[in-house]
Amino acid sequence: GAVVSQHPSRVICKSGTSVKIECRSLDFQATTMFWYRQFPKQSLMLMATSNEGSKATYEQGVEKDKFLINHASLTLSTLTVTSAHPEDSSFYICSARYRVGSEAFFGQGTRLTVV
Amino acid sequence: AQTVTQSQPEMSVQEAETVTLSCTYDTSESDYYLFWYKQPPSRQMILVIRQEAYKQQNATENRFSVNFQKAAKSFSLKISDSQLGDAAMYFCAYRQSGAGSYQLTFGKGTKLSVIP
Numbered sequence: 001g002a003v004v005s006q007h008p009s010r011v012i013c014k015s016g017t018s019v020k021i022e023c024r025s026l027d028f029q030a031t032t033m034f035w036y037r038q039f040p041k042q043s044l045m046l047m048a049t050s051n052e053g054s055k056a057t058y059e060q061g062v063e064k065d066k067f068l069i070n071h072a073s074l075t076l077s078t079l080t081v082t083s084a085h086p087e088d089s090s091f092y093i094c095s096a097r098y099r100v101g102s103e104a105f106f107g108q109g110t111r112l113t114v115v
Numbered sequence: 116a117q118t119v120t121q122s123q124p125e126m127s128v129q130e131a132e133t134v135t136l137s138c139t140y141d142t143s144e145s146d147y148y149l150f151w152y153k154q155p156p157s158r159q160m161i162l163v164i165r166q167e168a169y170k171q172q173n174a175t176e177n178r179f180s181v182n183f184q185k186a187a188k189s190f191s192l193k194i195s196d197s198q199l200g201d202a203a204m205y206f207c208a209y210r211q212s213g214a215g216s217y218q219l220t221f222g223k224g225t226k227l228s229v230i231p
Binding site (some may be wrong): 034038042043044046049090093095103104105106108109 | 147150151157158159160161162165206218219221222223224
């Protein structure tokens with residue numbers, strides 16, 4: 001299957017700082033990327049959907065000013081957690097789809113810890 | 116809105132035996148996709164098997180097969196000859212088909228333990 005690389009796999013940051021997570025499709029062009037958040041022992045919760053070259057669509061309850069998503073190219077989407085707080089600590093996962101109707105491939109995930 | 120329900124939070128199976136994980140969903144669409152994903156302790160989501168709603172034949176991938184009952188909106192996963200490496204969280208997921216950036220809707224997951 002296609003490869004999606006997510007970086008970093010783990011990050012620890014201080015409260016009040018911002019942290020950027022990258023999601024890259026390595027061997028295909030991703031027209032759509034999805035960002036999820038997963039709490040311990042829970043399912044994946046969709047945060048936002050981003051299409052290359054357009055603004056991301058956020059799910060209800062997700063603060064767009066706090067979770068900035070940029071999908072500037074067909075192979076890269078970034079999620080920036082701004083002014084992070086301990087409650088933002090979580091596991092964040094991206095997935096990418098390369099054409100309408102195809103399956104989505106997942107990155108390895110990023111464990112964010114805000115101290 | 117579509118919903119996906121996995122009614123078994125945890126399951127266990129003896130190594131080499133067979134186990135079936137349940138999934139039901141609710142949708143008003145006639146064409147859609149259903150998936151089973153595996154999430155091992157590494158937390159990498161791995162696609163196990165996929166079913167297209169318009170196909171009556173049940174999907175099969177080696178030791179993994181599904182029982183897709185469209186009228187009952189049921190999509191169970193059968194794992195045959197269970198192996199220790201099958202131990203993981205399993206998520207059932209639904210996605211609408213057609214043009215559009217349709218996202219996956221996940222169930223809450225079933226934690227599968229494999230007993231040696």
